[in-house]
Each structure stands twice: as structure tokens, then as C-alpha cells.
Amino acid sequence: MAGPPEAARKAVADISEALLDRVDDLATDLSGVIRGAEPFYDAGGVVPAADLRASVRANLVHILRQLAGRPQRGPVPSLATGRRRAEQGVPLPVVLHSYRVAGRFIWAAIVAEATRTPDAAEALLYAGSQLWLIIDEHSGAITDSYRDTVIEAVRRNEQTRSAMLDVLLRGDPDDGSRRWECAASLGLPPQGTFVVVAAGAPRPGVESIPNVENALRVKGVRSAWRVEVGLHVGVVVLTPRTGIDRLSATLARLSNGPIGLSEPYPNLEHTPTALREARLACAAATGPEPVRYGAAPVAVLLASAPDAAAAVAEAILGPVLALSAGESDILLSTLRTWFAEHGATSTAAAALHVHRNTVRYRLRRIEELTGRSLTQPGGVAALHLALEACRVLRLPSRP
Incomplete structure (x- = not known):
């Protein structure tokens, strides 16, 4: 297929250059249009006005330079926008909607500028096809950047939670203040009735009790879990409604693998001892029924x-x-x-x-x-x- 006539290319380039000369005013206007079209940007100050305008200006410059035939080098603004909005907690559909709004705004600016350009119809045909290709390209880049940032944040959060849980499971050699801080961050009370659960994983790095934290939370039971080599370990807060027997029954329904439970204990400083009990109880469990440390002394002794x-x-x-x-x-x-x-x-x-x-x-x-x-x-x-x-x-x- 033959490309557009050189005259249309030059006309679009001239229109884009003219808009670049007014990019500061366009950025201010477009920022207002986005805030009006997407209430999220006006609510709660999640995205400050200066932040939105800076992002709008950077993306405008990048898009208009692409249309002008002289794309800029360096970081792509849409990638930075995707990362920034993910970090701020702006929903991805809101971000993509703002790009569609921006596409319509730029198109309107091109049409208005084209009235002063010879052969405007041909130029507009070419500009329209190029503009929406660029917007689609930027939307895809934003989506990839946003999701990568969310995945990285989840990974960092899991690593942080695992490190906090490690303080409880391995013990705090200090005065215990760090233990209480970690417990609070994990949503666990400093005092209560606790039990450690160790479930044999089918292979390294896999949850042997899938989605167990959410499944227990639905029942009003707080817990914190992590995956170790060959084990899925959790600290569970027992309640009057969900004692150790009911917890055992729930875990048995959620997993077919061996599960061991420690004896209940009243203070988180005893968690390292409870972890050893749960590990031994899990080693003693060979069937689908969870084994409680104190309920199978012979099997636990042999497993130890x-x-x-x-x-x-x-x-x-x-x-x-x-x-x-x-x-x-x-x-x-x-x-x-x-x-x-x-x-x-x-x-x-x-x-x-x-x-x-x-x-x-x-x-x-x-x-x-x-x-x-x-x-x-x-x-x-x-x-x-x-x-x-x-x-x-x-x-x-x-x-």
C-alpha cells in the first residue's frame, strides 16, 4: 500500500510543530479536561494537580513529536505514567480513560489547527490514523508498566510480610518490641490464643493450603502465612467460635496433604517453640487428617x-x-x-x-x-x- 503523499506528511508535521509551540497552554487545558471527565483525579488529592499537569505535558510533547516526525529519545513518558499511577493506587481503567480523553483533545486541537493548512482533508486523514495508532501504543505501554509495577509491589509486600513473620517464627533476641511491631503489621494481636500450622507442600515454593489466609479471614480468623522449602507455615489466632478442633476440620477440607498443628499458646514469644511442634506434628502426619502435637505423642516422638x-x-x-x-x-x-x-x-x-x-x-x-x-x-x-x-x-x- 502506498504511503501518504509527502504534502500530507509535511502538513501534519507543521500542525504538530505549531501545537508544540503552545504545549504549555495545551497541557493546562487538557489537565482540566481530564479532571472534569474523570472524577477520580479530583477526589482526595491522590494525584496532585501539579503531578497530573507534568505528566500530561510530558505525554503531549512525546505524542506531538512523534506526529511531527522527530520522536524524542530517552524515557517514554507513558511508561513513567503507568508506574507512577500504580504507585499512587489509581485504578488502571481510570488511567486508560484519561488517555482516551487526551486522544480526543489532541484530535480536536489538530482539527482546529488544520483549518489554517492547505490540503487539510488529506492531512487530517493521515493525522487521524497516526494519532490513534500512537494512543493505542501508549495505552499498551501504560498497561504493561502499570501491571509490572503492581506485581513488583506485591512481591515486595510478600517479602516484607515474610520477613515480619520470620521475626515471630524464629524469635526476637531483643526486648520483644520488634516482635510486637511485626505482629501489629501482620494484623495479629500481641496476646491471645495462637497455634502454628505446618502443612507439607507438594513441591518447593507452592502453597499446600491455597488461599488459606482469605479462607480463614472469611470465618473471622486472623492469620499470617508464608511458604518455606517443603512447608506452608502459618500463625493462626484461635477464637471462641473457631477453636483448634474446628480449625483442624477447616484445614482438612482445604488441603489433602499432611498438616501438623502445635499446641495452643497464649503469647507470641512462644511461637518458635510452637513452630518446632508443628513441624514434628506434620512429619508425623501421613494421611489427610491434621495431627496435633499433643494428640499423637508416639508418632511425634518417632518423627523427631x-x-x-x-x-x-x-x-x-x-x-x-x-x-x-x-x-x-x-x-x-x-x-x-x-x-x-x-x-x-x-x-x-x-x-x-x-x-x-x-x-x-x-x-x-x-x-x-x-x-x-x-x-x-x-x-x-x-x-x-x-x-x-x-x-x-x-x-x-x-x-
Whole structure:
């Protein structure tokens, strides 16, 4: 497609240069038009009048120089405008609307100036196509700059929140004043009933309980969370309506992964201890049900000493673990069900959908292999401890 005649290019360039000579007056007028068309710029002083005018003037100069065929070098004003308005909290639709208003204002100024130009019709046709291309280009640049600034601000805010939460989780070696400041910034009270939650993440850097802070806030529960390597950790403020049992049920609905909870504590200075409790409880959790530190002492003890737990499992259940995968799993599942049913063979058989004699046979097989009797307290205790070690350590671990 052939380009516009040289005469039209020159006419548009002359019109743009004439408008550049009046750019200060145009900037003042356009600032007033934008404030009248977009009430946000007049409300609350979010964008000072001098700020708006400076931005309008810089963008006018840039657009008119592009139309004149001598684009300016250096920073693009629309990028600076997008960053500045994002920092000020001006909604993006408001910013884009002001650019459309500016486009109409510039077009009106070009039309008025063109009345003094020969071949005005052809010049206006060319100017119109160029102007709206430039406005679209600037709108796109503003959108990208605005969103980049918002993303960066969110990232900085998350880093700040994580650093503040770290003061609570790791402890404040000073007099505690920084701890209270961080708690206040996170929206947590200095006194109350708190619990630390540790949830196993499916992979590093991922929230294992998605959107948990908002989900709890809806229930009137305040909390602060962060993602660590392999864990999603939060400090939660319990309430009379949402105690630890109800919190556990809520967390279980929000996640399918292992979750550990500390014991409730009354003062934020105890948070580091609660974090250790929550980590151990999470390590002891192998199913979807959250584990509370004080409610599963044997599992937590084994999780706190994995090497010793592995030694216990091997010393007591080693011969069972050495069997083929199918036979070993059947025997361990039977023993686990028998314990869950409090040693009631018939009830365990019903749960396993087998005859009670089958259960008795399997239990005798375990006794023969391990040398431990399920009719003696010592044997029962040893087998239960070893079975818990297998559960916590997820043994046997076969491909």
C-alpha cells in the first residue's frame, strides 16, 4: 500500500510543530479536561494537580513529536505514567480513560489547527490514523508498566510480610518490641490464643493450603502465612467460635496433604517453640487428617528421631519387611487394622472383608516372624511402636 503523499506528511508535521509551540497552554487545558471527565483525579488529592499537569505535558510533547516526525529519545513518558499511577493506587481503567480523553483533545486541537493548512482533508486523514495508532501504543505501554509495577509491589509486600513473620517464627533476641511491631503489621494481636500450622507442600515454593489466609479471614480468623522449602507455615489466632478442633476440620477440607498443628499458646514469644511442634506434628502426619502435637505423642516422638525410628522398625518388624511386597503389605495392613479395632479379631475381619480365622492366621504369622506375642503387653507395645515407625517413615518403601 502506498504511503501518504509527502504534502500530507509535511502538513501534519507543521500542525504538530505549531501545537508544540503552545504545549504549555495545551497541557493546562487538557489537565482540566481530564479532571472534569474523570472524577477520580479530583477526589482526595491522590494525584496532585501539579503531578497530573507534568505528566500530561510530558505525554503531549512525546505524542506531538512523534506526529511531527522527530520522536524524542530517552524515557517514554507513558511508561513513567503507568508506574507512577500504580504507585499512587489509581485504578488502571481510570488511567486508560484519561488517555482516551487526551486522544480526543489532541484530535480536536489538530482539527482546529488544520483549518489554517492547505490540503487539510488529506492531512487530517493521515493525522487521524497516526494519532490513534500512537494512543493505542501508549495505552499498551501504560498497561504493561502499570501491571509490572503492581506485581513488583506485591512481591515486595510478600517479602516484607515474610520477613515480619520470620521475626515471630524464629524469635526476637531483643526486648520483644520488634516482635510486637511485626505482629501489629501482620494484623495479629500481641496476646491471645495462637497455634502454628505446618502443612507439607507438594513441591518447593507452592502453597499446600491455597488461599488459606482469605479462607480463614472469611470465618473471622486472623492469620499470617508464608511458604518455606517443603512447608506452608502459618500463625493462626484461635477464637471462641473457631477453636483448634474446628480449625483442624477447616484445614482438612482445604488441603489433602499432611498438616501438623502445635499446641495452643497464649503469647507470641512462644511461637518458635510452637513452630518446632508443628513441624514434628506434620512429619508425623501421613494421611489427610491434621495431627496435633499433643494428640499423637508416639508418632511425634518417632518423627523427631527418624534414624532411631527406622532402627526400631527394622529390629522388630525386619522379617516382615523382608517378605515380598504383597505378603508384607497384607500382614502390616492386618496388624494395623487389628490395632485400630482394639484387638477385636472379628471386627478387624469385617473391616478387612475376610474370615476371622484369616486374621488369626496372619497375626500368628507376624508373631512367628518377629518373636513378639500379641497376648503379652511387651509384645503388643513393641509391635505397635514398630508399626507406627513404619507409618511415619512410610515403610516399606518400594518402587
